[in-house]
Amino acid sequence: MEQNMKVRGYKDEYYPPIPTRGTRFWRTNFMYQIYKFFRLNYKIMRIVVKGHS
Amino acid sequence: MKVVVLGAGVSGHTAAAFLKKKLGNKHEVVVVSPSKYYQWVPSNIWVGIGKMKVEQVRFDLNRVYHRWGIVFKQALVKAIFPEGDVGTSKGFVEIEYTCEENKGSREKVSYDFLVNATGPKLNFEATPGLGPGKNTLSVCTCDHAAHTWEELEKCIIRLKEGKRQRFLIGTGHPTATCQGAAFEYALNLAFLLRHKKLDHLAEITWITNEYELGDFGMAGAFIKRGGYYTSTKIFAESILSEYNIKWIKRAGVNKVEPGLVSYETLDGAYNTIEFDFAMLLPAFSGHGLKAYNKTGEDITAKVFAPNGFMYVDGDYVQKPFEEWNMKDWPQHYQSPTYKNIYAAGIAFAPPHSISKPMKSSNGTAIFPSPPRTGMPSGVIGKVVAENITDIIRKGVSVPRHTASMGRMGAACIISVGYGMTRGLGATMTVSPIVPDWEKYPDWGRDIHATVGEVGLAGHWIKLFLHYMFIHKAKGYPFWWLIPE
Ligand SMILES: Cc1cc2nc3c(=O)[nH]c(=O)nc-3n(C[C@H](O)[C@H](O)[C@H](O)COP(=O)(O)OP(=O)(O)OC[C@H]3O[C@@H](n4cnc5c(N)ncnc54)[C@H](O)[C@@H]3O)c2cc1C
Numbered sequence: 001m002e003q004n005m006k007v008r009g010y011k012d013e014y015y016p017p018i019p020t021r022g023t024r025f026w027r028t029n030f031m032y033q034i035y036k037f038f039r040l041n042y043k044i045m046r047i048v049v050k051g052h053s
Numbered sequence: 054m055k056v057v058v059l060g061a062g063v064s065g066h067t068a069a070a071f072l073k074k075k076l077g078n079k080h081e082v083v084v085v086s087p088s089k090y091y092q093w094v095p096s097n098i099w100v101g102i103g104k105m106k107v108e109q110v111r112f113d114l115n116r117v118y119h120r121w122g123i124v125f126k127q128a129l130v131k132a133i134f135p136e137g138d139v140g141t142s143k144g145f146v147e148i149e150y151t152c153e154e155n156k157g158s159r160e161k162v163s164y165d166f167l168v169n170a171t172g173p174k175l176n177f178e179a180t181p182g183l184g185p186g187k188n189t190l191s192v193c194t195c196d197h198a199a200h201t202w203e204e205l206e207k208c209i210i211r212l213k214e215g216k217r218q219r220f221l222i223g224t225g226h227p228t229a230t231c232q233g234a235a236f237e238y239a240l241n242l243a244f245l246l247r248h249k250k251l252d253h254l255a256e257i258t259w260i261t262n263e264y265e266l267g268d269f270g271m272a273g274a275f276i277k278r279g280g281y282y283t284s285t286k287i288f289a290e291s292i293l294s295e296y297n298i299k300w301i302k303r304a305g306v307n308k309v310e311p312g313l314v315s316y317e318t319l320d321g322a323y324n325t326i327e328f329d330f331a332m333l334l335p336a337f338s339g340h341g342l343k344a345y346n347k348t349g350e351d352i353t354a355k356v357f358a359p360n361g362f363m364y365v366d367g368d369y370v371q372k373p374f375e376e377w378n379m380k381d382w383p384q385h386y387q388s389p390t391y392k393n394i395y396a397a398g399i400a401f402a403p404p405h406s407i408s409k410p411m412k413s414s415n416g417t418a419i420f421p422s423p424p425r426t427g428m429p430s431g432v433i434g435k436v437v438a439e440n441i442t443d444i445i446r447k448g449v450s451v452p453r454h455t456a457s458m459g460r461m462g463a464a465c466i467i468s469v470g471y472g473m474t475r476g477l478g479a480t481m482t483v484s485p486i487v488p489d490w491e492k493y494p495d496w497g498r499d500i501h502a503t504v505g506e507v508g509l510a511g512h513w514i515k516l517f518l519h520y521m522f523i524h525k526a527k528g529y530p531f532w533w534l535i536p537e
Contacts, residue, residue: 014294048462
């Protein structure tokens with residue numbers, strides 16, 4: 001499939017935001033993701049516990 | 054007292070586990086389910102992509118139920134007699150055994166309390182030509198997923214031979230739901246082909262009945278991202294673009310022939326798309342259970358909605374989208390007609406959809422049905438068990454425990470890849486599932502609890518949840534401390 005942005009032009013897939021190198025770096029940075037792991041788990045636990053009584 | 058649970062899926066198994074734990078040996082808990090296996094359905098995606106074997110996502114229930122003291126009947130429930138019949142005034146269900154030893158034999162199982170947790174019927178028949186054994190594949194059960202992987206392996210061989218392959222993933226019916234699962238499969242497929250350096254020969258298309266991507270049957274959501282309140286449409290489109298996946302939205306698939314899908318779009322156009330490999334999710338319905346009163350009169354329409362799901366304490370009065378309210382959604386999952394019957398998980402009839410109903414100019418309804426993901430299904434199972442326990446042990450007359458879709462949140466973790474270092478997870482949480490525009494007038498939901506993130510962490514969470522929930526379902530030490 002077309003990877004090239006010029007070829008994609010004027011198609012739906014041309015317009016959405018695409019992650020920068022920096023964003024991709026942080027997505028797989030081990031230390032940052034460990035922090036995210038705990039943070040996301042905390043958020044999920046909160047909505048599970050809060051949602052019923 | 055005797056509590057009978059129909060279905061040993063996420064909701065029924067959770068309900069049975071808590072019922073037995075809380076009621077102890079003084080009371081009897083019976084589970085009726087057609088398969089001897091419990092399967093952790095969310096991990097079927099990994100089976101369908103060849104990263105897990107069927108044995109890793111399921112286990113034999115007999116051992117667990119034997120240890121817990123739960124009576125297990127491997128059977129299908131056929132009909133409910135809430136008032137008994139001429140011979141008895143006690144409610145009972147009629148079941149038909151599916152296990153080898155007494156396959157086909159029938160039995161009447163009486164109950165004091167009944168929990169219907171039979172989940173969805175995978176209604177492939179609603180779309181001509183759809184489904185395994187016909188022209189498309191599925192990941193809805195682990196057997197379907199294993200077959201899907203076999204077919205995918207054949208495509209991979211053809212790609213390695215330099216042949217182009219067209220993959221079509223998404224919803225196979227104009228009102229199908231569970232977009233999250235199909236979306237996860239599409240991304241895993243793209244990730245796998247990229248990893249194998251075959252993506253230049255593959256064309257992956259996402260086909261969906263959503264009005265906009267990221268609707269996921271819950272009317273989309275807003276998340277805080279990069280200094281903006283951003284719609285999940287942007288989030289979903291961004292991920293598909295990143296993985297070079299094209300999309301067709303507002304599409305209701307109405308027929309599948311070998312290598313060809315026909316669909317109608319909201320603007321009334323009829324189109325077709327060719328494919329070499331198609332994984333399309335079917336519409337869901339109830340299992341078509343029947344209900345009879347004491348004299349044998351058919352009262353199915355009183356107990357079940359036309360789609361086969363069971364009526365509970367929701368507000369089923371038809372009203373326009375603009376008047377929908379989160380209060381329409383049930384809280385206790387108790388049948389309004391028979392107070393000792395409950396419906397947990399997907400088995401309860403939703404009062405209406407969450408996404409706005411849309412019709413094409415030809416009058417075809419094209420929009421997602423409401424999703425009922427694993428987390429709420431588990432929570433409902435537990436709440437139903439707590440309410441029944443309260444009635445039996447404390448004699449309370451009104452159920453105290455509640456779990457409304459208008460209060461509960463959901464986490465959808467779309468995990469791509471496999472292993473600890475290779476992979477990404479797109480984590481989406483929303484709270485509540487059904488928007489509450491009175492409490493949250495700006496965004497319909499708690500914007501602080503709503504998350505949309507992509508990263509390795511989400512992938513770890515998905516793996517972690519797999520092992521944690523299987524630990525819990527097997528009843529290993531401290532299982533009850535693990536939240537639903
Ligand atoms: C591929 C896939 C991926 C998913 N991923 C996620 C995810 O990542 N996160 C998430 O939260 N949710 C996910 N879901 C949704 C989740 O799996 C469901 O919400 C959940 O399984 C519903 O639980 P349930 O108990 O209501 O139904 P089920 O799990 O379907 O269980 C129903 C049970 O009833 C039994 N039964 C059926 N008919 C009868 C009968 N006549 N008599 C007796 N028993 C009967 C069935 O055999 C089964 O044991 C996914 C779904 C799919 C298909």
